[in-house]
Amino acid sequence: MENSTDGYSTADVAANSPRFRRKSSTFVDAIHDLPQREEMAPAQLYSTESGRLFHAGKIAIATVGLPARGKTLGVKTRVFHLGDYRRATLGPGRDVPDDYFFVNASASSILLRQKILRKCREDIYHFLDHENGQIAIYDAVNPLAAGRLSLAKEFAKHDVKTLFIESACDDEKIIEENVRNVKISSPDYVGWSQEAAVKHYLARVTAKIPHFETMEEPELNYIKMINAGERVVVNNCNFGYLSHRIVFYLLNLHIKLRHTYFARAGTSREEDSYKVDADLSEQGIDYARKMSETLLKHREAERQALIDRGGPTTPLKKLTVWTSTRRRTVETAQFLYEWGYGVRQRPQMSQLNPGVCEKMSQRRIREEFPEEVARHEADPYHHRFPRAESYHDLAVRLEPIILELEREQNDLLIIAHESVLRVLYGYLMACNATDIPSLSFPRNEIIEIVPASYNNEATRILIPDLNEDIVPPSPEHGHVRTPAPSGMVSPLNGLGTPRANTPDTSHVCQGATC
Numbered sequence: 001m002e003n004s005t006d007g008y009s010t011a012d013v014a015a016n017s018p019r020f021r022r023k024s025s026t027f028v029d030a031i032h033d034l035p036q037r038e039e040m041a042p043a044q045l046y047s048t049e050s051g052r053l054f055h056a057g058k059i060a061i062a063t064v065g066l067p068a069r070g071k072t073l074g075v076k077t078r079v080f081h082l083g084d085y086r087r088a089t090l091g092p093g094r095d096v097p098d099d100y101f102f103v104n105a106s107a108s109s110i111l112l113r114q115k116i117l118r119k120c121r122e123d124i125y126h127f128l129d130h131e132n133g134q135i136a137i138y139d140a141v142n143p144l145a146a147g148r149l150s151l152a153k154e155f156a157k158h159d160v161k162t163l164f165i166e167s168a169c170d171d172e173k174i175i176e177e178n179v180r181n182v183k184i185s186s187p188d189y190v191g192w193s194q195e196a197a198v199k200h201y202l203a204r205v206t207a208k209i210p211h212f213e214t215m216e217e218p219e220l221n222y223i224k225m226i227n228a229g230e231r232v233v234v235n236n237c238n239f240g241y242l243s244h245r246i247v248f249y250l251l252n253l254h255i256k257l258r259h260t261y262f263a264r265a266g267t268s269r270e271e272d273s274y275k276v277d278a279d280l281s282e283q284g285i286d287y288a289r290k291m292s293e294t295l296l297k298h299r300e301a302e303r304q305a306l307i308d309r310g311g312p313t314t315p316l317k318k319l320t321v322w323t324s325t326r327r328r329t330v331e332t333a334q335f336l337y338e339w340g341y342g343v344r345q346r347p348q349m350s351q352l353n354p355g356v357c358e359k360m361s362q363r364r365i366r367e368e369f370p371e372e373v374a375r376h377e378a379d380p381y382h383h384r385f386p387r388a389e390s391y392h393d394l395a396v397r398l399e400p401i402i403l404e405l406e407r408e409q410n411d412l413l414i415i416a417h418e419s420v421l422r423v424l425y426g427y428l429m430a431c432n433a434t435d436i437p438s439l440s441f442p443r444n445e446i447i448e449i450v451p452a453s454y455n456n457e458a459t460r461i462l463i464p465d466l467n468e469d470i471v472p473p474s475p476e477h478g479h480v481r482t483p484a485p486s487g488m489v490s491p492l493n494g495l496g497t498p499r500a501n502t503p504d505t506s507h508v509c510q511g512a513t514c
Contacts, residue, residue, distance in 0.1 A: 058128045059242060060155045062138045064148065064166035064215055064222070077135035078127055085120045125158055134242070136160075143212040152220055163243055164222035165250070166215045223250055252407040258317060259299075260405070260428065261413040261461075262421045262447035263291050265328040267470045274351070274358045280331045283470050287443065287463075292335040294463045295413065295446055318342075318410040322401075324349035329415045336413070348401050351417030355388025380437040391437055395423050402427055421447070429456055444471040 089112075090096065099105040100112065120138070127133035142148055142164070152162040215222045215235075221243070224233040232251060237243045266284030270276045280288065303316050321336050321343040323329035330345060337343045357365055366373050369385065376383040384390035389397075398420065405412070405424070414424065418441050426436040428449050441447065446461040 057240065057242075058133070058158075058160045059135045059246075060124065060128075060138055060160045060162050061135060061246070062142055062148070062151060062162055062164050063140060064142045064164050077137060078133060079137040079139055080120050080124050080127075082116065082120055082138075082140040085116045089116050089119070121154070125160075128160060129158070141212075145213045145215075145217055148215075148220060149217065161243075162221065163237065163246065164215060164220060166222060166224045168214060168224055168226045170227065223247060225250060225253075249403065249406075252403045257451065258409060259411045260449045261295060261411070262425060262441065262449070263295070263332070263413060263415050264418060264421070264441055264443045265323075265326075265415055266291075266332045267443075268328045272359050274354050277327050279327055283467050284328065284332070287466060287470060288332040289335050290466060291332070291446065291463050292339075294461060296339075298446070298448075298461050299411075316411075319413060320344065320408065320410045321413045321415065322346050322349065323415045324351070324417070324420070326350055329417070332415045333413075346401060348397050349414075349416050349420050352391065352394050352419035353387075353389040354385070356386045357388060381433050391419070391423060392433075394419060395433075398423055425449075425458075429458060442471055 086096065097106070097109045097112070100109045102109075105113070124136045124138060127136055138151075142151065148164060152164075155162045215224050218235065221236040223235075223237065223246075226232070234247055237247060266280045266287040268278040268284055269281050270278040271281075299316055299319070307313055319336075319341055321333050321341055323333050323343060323345055325345045325347045329349075330343075333343045356369075360368075365385075372383075372385050376385070381391045384393060402424070405428075414421070416424075421441050422436050422439045425431070425439055425441075425447065426433065428451075431439070444463045444466045446463060448459045448461055450457045450459075
């Protein structure tokens, strides 16, 4: 995957970012300032006063590998994809020279490549030096050892440490799947037929193969991932905590296709109580059955549709179910458990703690905590009410779940409270953190997310014949969303929420454009 879901459109990033940020409402922890929307990377669930995690210095991650090997990584930072700069430099409707992608290109093509590369590096330095950036991902092929050594020396002049990540692959099945499902969805192939796009892209790959040199330089820091994580080779990477965290993240990563589903827990007998771990109500049990039946019918219908289009007749991928340890989520999965599906309980997936706001109406909260409400309205992601959790706190708690979600190779159904679904959806769909508290998950819909390179696709699957009492409408005005323990009050149907029964392409969260 060679492009970015970074909503910044990397070739067009403004030269001067805002120099002043408003104070957040937390005051008591490491999140002192809330960055403006345009300063936060998509899916950046953490932010610090300096903008840099653990003050670990500046790191450039340079991808290495032939196209269609799955190089781009979902690291929470800004991605500088050379292909974006090429398209921006040439302008719309202009084709690259015929020999542009060849190593032995003409002098004019080499000059064009150097111009594009220079602009890309200038933006990387500006991001790291003037925008409190910490990790810049330089997404390109970087095929030659000499070129990689030169790149590392160039970054070192700017006090930037370089970590190369090579995605090596000789599994033809993975390569073909990546080309068909990822590469031909590139902006380079808009309006092309599938067969013509595949043929052209494979020709570009073939042109690079004789000249590609795999990573073996002992003096460089690199991670080599072989066949989508089948093997991982680490060389050096001895420059601190953050590089080790990157290695740990990559060990949990794979690029194999799978579907992730989100579903709300059913209603309980004491819906407005956080502390009371109540059983499902009769309506909640009815919801659990209909949700389970709807999901299984949808999966089978998708498989049949694939077969009708000439696809393989292979069985559906195994479905795993995750819930929290609270009764309402466990009991919502009961029908699937009885039908033979594996269910795992994850304590980290418990809902956001509402603190003193438990069982309090919106009106009472405003009357008793007017200052807290004002702070919450100013910063709903980082603010926490007394003895409560913020969405930032919840995101930190969910980090192990996010890593395991990346590692999961089965199709996955997550049954959880709406607050948990917001954070996990925000991560998968690259939403800006400031938009996460406003994501909407009505109880009469299942969310299906399918990974892709340029935009993950999200679809809403309607659950029919539910009692309308358990499917509350979203509020019509953007008033404060105070922590409702039941999740009965759904937030605004804001940008970034997928639409019913259609792949979400126009409403996918993309950083500041979410």
